[in-house]
Amino acid sequence: MHLYEEDKRRFLKADIISTVEFNSTGELLATGDKGGRVVVFQREQESKNQPHRRGEYNVYSTFQSHEPEFDYLKSLEIEEKINKIRWLPQQNAAYFLLSTNDKTVKLWKISERDKRPEGYNLKDEDGRIRDPTTITALRVPVLRPMDLMVEATPRRVFSNAHTYHINSISVNSDYETFMSTDDLRINLWNLEITNRSFNIVDIKPVNMEELTEVITAAEFHPHQCNTFVYSSSKGSIRLCDMRASALCDNHSKFFEEPEDPSNRSFFSEIISSISDVKFSHSGRYLMTRDYLTVKVWDLNMESKPLETYQVHDYLRSKLCSLYENDCIFDKFECVWNGSDSVIMTGSYNNFFRMFDRNTKRDVTLEASRENSKPRAILKPRKVCVGGKCRKDEISVDSLDFSKKILHTAWHPYENIIAVAATNNLYIFQDKVN
C-alpha cells in the first residue's frame, strides 16, 4: 500500500500519546495522552479547490479528561494517563466517548454550538446595568449565529469499581452497556447508571500468593451482545457467553496454542503474554498480539491460530537485553483494516508492520519526521540480522528501542491509519490518484 504522510502533526512536549481511536464513521479521531488530555481530530470536508487536502484531520476539540489523584485510603497515586478511549455510537448531533485511566471511566459529550442568546433586560449590550426605572417593556433574548464553538462536557463518571488497573474498556453492541477490565476482574456497566456495576469475571484467587495469571485485555463481540473475550498473561484467550450465567467464570471457549518445546526459554512465558485482543469487524476472527507475533484465530477453532505473523522475529536473540531495559513488557496493540484483510501492529525504532492476509505479503514502515516528508510516499524499511547491511537496511543493533509504536488505529472503512509514535501522531492514507 502506498501511503503518504500528512503534514498535520502534533507535537506536545513530553506528552506521550497513550491511545488512538477512530469513531464509527471515521470522521473523528481521538487520542489520549499521559497528561490526561484527550484531543479529538475531525476530518476536513472535501473541497474542490484543494483536492489534495482531501480528508485531512484537524484538531476539533481538546480537553482535560482526567486529573492526577491520590487515593488516601491506600496511599496510592492515581495517574491521569488515558489508558483507552472508546467512541459510542452516535445518538444525536453530539458525539460521545468513554475515556479511562487506571481507575475511573468517564463519558464525555462533544457538542457544537453556533448560536448565542442576545439581549438582557437589566443591562445593555455592553454589560452596563440599566436603571430599573427605565424598563418599560420586557425583552426576550434572541438567538443569533456566532462562530462555531465545540464543547466537551463530562456526562458520567464511572468510578470506585476497580481495585486494580483498568486496561480495557469495550462498548457492547446493545449500545446500553460497556465493560471495564482490570488485572483480575471485569465489570459490566449500564451507560446510564454510575453507582452500580456488575462483576462478570473475577479471577482473583482467595490467596493472592497463588496468583499465576492476570487479564491483559478484553473486548465485546462486534455484533453478538452476549459474547466477549479476554486475554491473559499466559497467552490464552477465553470467550464467554453472558447468556449462560450472570457470572462468567466459566468460559465457553478457550483458545491457546500449545507451546513449542524447542523454543522454550526463560522468556517464553513473558513473551507469550497477550498485550491486545481484537475481534475482526465481521466477528468471525480474533487477533491477538504477543511480544513477537500477531496471531489470527478463527472463533471456530480453539486449538491453534489460523495465521501467525512474525512482527520482529529478529529480536528473539536480543530478549535478554530487552528484559534488562524492560522493553519486553511493552504492550503493543494491533488493529484490523476495514475489510479485515490487512492487520497492523507496531514495533521499535518507530517502525510499524502491516500484513496482508490474502497475499501473505508484509511490509515494515516508519513513522518519523526525519525520514519522510509530508505527502511523500512511505518507503518500506528492512532490518538486517547480523553480517553486512545493505544501503537501505538497518541493523538490529542500531534499532532505537525508546521509539516504540504501541498504539495505532485504522479508519473503519478507508485506508487511513493513525500511528502514535511517542508524542507524535502520524496520519497516513492511500495515495490520492
Added chain:
Amino acid sequence: MSLQELAKQPLASKMAGADSDDSLYPIAVLIDELRNEDVQLRLNSIKKLSTIALALGVERTRTELLPFLTDTIYDEDEVLLALAEQLGNFTMLVGGPEYVHCLLPPLESLATVEETVVRDKAVESLRKISHEHSPVDLEVHFEPLVKRLASGDWFTSRTSACGLFSVCYPRVSSTVKAEIRQHFRTLCSDDTPMVRRAAASKLGEFAKVLELEYVKSDIISLFTALASDEQDSVRLLAVEAGVSIATLLPQEDLEALVMPTLRQAAEDKSWRVRYMVADKFSDLQKAVGPEITKNDLVPAFQNLLKDCEAEVRAAAANKVKEFCENLPEDSRETIIMTHILPCVKELVSDTNQHVKSALASVIMGLSTILGKDNTIEHLLPLFLAQLKDECPEVRLNIISNLDCVNEVIGIRQLSQSLLPAIVELAEDAKWRVRLAIIEYMPLLAGQLGVEFFDEKLNSLCMAWLVDHGSCYNVEAATCNLMKLVEKFGAEWAQNTIVPKVLGMANDPNYLHRMTTLFCINALSEVCGQEITTKHMLPVVFKMSNDQVANVRFNVAKSLQKIGPVLDSNCLQTEVKPVLEKLASDQDMDVKYFAQEAISVLSLA
C-alpha cells in the same frame, strides 16, 4: 396557584399600559436569569416560566419565548428536565387548545437530547398535550411531528417516537392510522437496538389502542419478531409486551398466537430473558387464565425454579407464594403438593444464599394456602431448616414473616427452633442484622406472649441496650422497649424492664448511664405518671450530680422530655430546683440545655 388566580394579578392588567412599572422588574430579572451562569438560578427561572409567560402574554409567548426555548437545548439536564415538565402545562399560557401546537417545536427538540430522563419527560409532556389537540390539529400538527421523530436520523428521536403512537392512534382517520401502524412496524425492525428496545417496551401499550383485527395481524408478528431478536435486551422487553398482548386476546387465540413465543422465552438461551419471564410470572399467570396456567405455566414455573442460573431461581422463588395463590382453586392443592412443593424443598438447600433468602421471604405465605395439616407435615420442616440456615438473611426473612404461620398453626410449633435463631441473630457480627432483629422484637413478643417472652427474650432486649457496634442499635433498642411496653402494659414494665433500666444508672460506663436516660425518655410516656414520678424521677435527679457533663446535660434534656408526664406540683417543687442548679453548672452545654428545659416547661 392556579392560572386563573395568576391571571387576576394586577401585573397582567398593567402590562397593557406599558408604562414604567415596578412590577416589570421581577419578571425582567427572571428572564435575564434564564441565561445566568449559575445553574440554580437558571433552574429557578425555568420553574417560574409560567410567570414569565403570563407577563409576556400569549402572543409574545408564542412568537418570542417559545422560539428562544426551542433552541435552548444546550443546558444542563436538570434545567432541560424542568423545561420539559413546564411545557406540559403550558397550554393556557400560549392561548389555549387552539394554539397548543405551538408547544410542539420546543418539546420536539427536547425529545432528541441524549439524556433519557429529559427525553422521557418531553415525551410525557407531548402525550399530555396531545389530548388538548383537536382531532384536526392532531392530524395537521401532532401526527407529522411523530412521523418526523420516527424517521429522524438519530436514534434518540426514533426512541421518543415510540412513546407517542399510542396517544394519537385512537383519534386519527383510518388512513393516518394505517401510516402510524406502518411507522411502528418500521421502528420494530430498526437497525439500532435502542430503538427496537423502545418499540418493544411500547408494544403492549400500542396493542391496547389497536383494533383487535390489527392486534392479530400486526402486533403478533411484531411481537414474535422482537421476541426472537438477536439482542438479549430486546427479547427480554418483548416478554412484558407478551403479557399485555395476552390480556387483549380471546382465550382461543392465545394458545395459537402468543403461547409458543412465551414458551420459547421461558426457555431462552439467555438467563436475562428467563429472569424476565420469572419476574413477570404473576402478571403472565393472570393474563393467560387458569387453563393455560395449568397446562403450560406450571411446568414452566417448575423449570424456572430449577434454572441453572441463580438469579433466575431467585426471581422465581420470589413468586412462589403469588403463583400458588393465583392457581385455580379446584386444583390448587394438588398442583402445589405434586409440582411446586418438591421444587421448593430443593430450593431450601440451594447453593446460592440469594435464592434461599428470596424463598424465605415468601415461603411462610404458603401455610395459609395449604392449611394447618399440610403446613405441619410439609412446610414446618422447611421453616425449621431455614431457621437454622447458615445465612443470617435467610433466618431473618423467616422470622420477619412469622405472622403468616401464626394464623395457621400458632407460633409455638416453631418456638423451639425460633429461640436459638433469634439469639444467634441478636449476636450477629453485622450490626444491620442485629438492628433488623431488634425491630422485629415487638412483633415477636406479641405473637409469643408475655410468659414466653419474659422467660427467654427479656434479657436479650436488655443486652441490646449496651450494643457496642452502633448508636442506631441503641436507639432501636430503646424504641423496642417502648413498643414492648405498649404491648404488655405498664405493670409488666414496672416489674421487668424498669428495674433493669434504672440499674444501669450505676454503671461505671457513662455511655450506659446515658442509655438509662434515653430509655426513660422513651418509656415515661407509655409507663404513665405514677411509675415515672415514683421510680424514674429519683434516678434522674440522682444523675444530675454525675461527674460527666454529657450525662448532666442529658438529665436536663430528659427532664424537658418527661416534664409533660409529671404533675405541676412535682414540676415546681422537685424538677425546678434541679434544673436551676444545672443552669448554674460550670459546663456550657449543661447550662444551655437546663435553660432550654426551664423555658420549655415554663418554670422560669
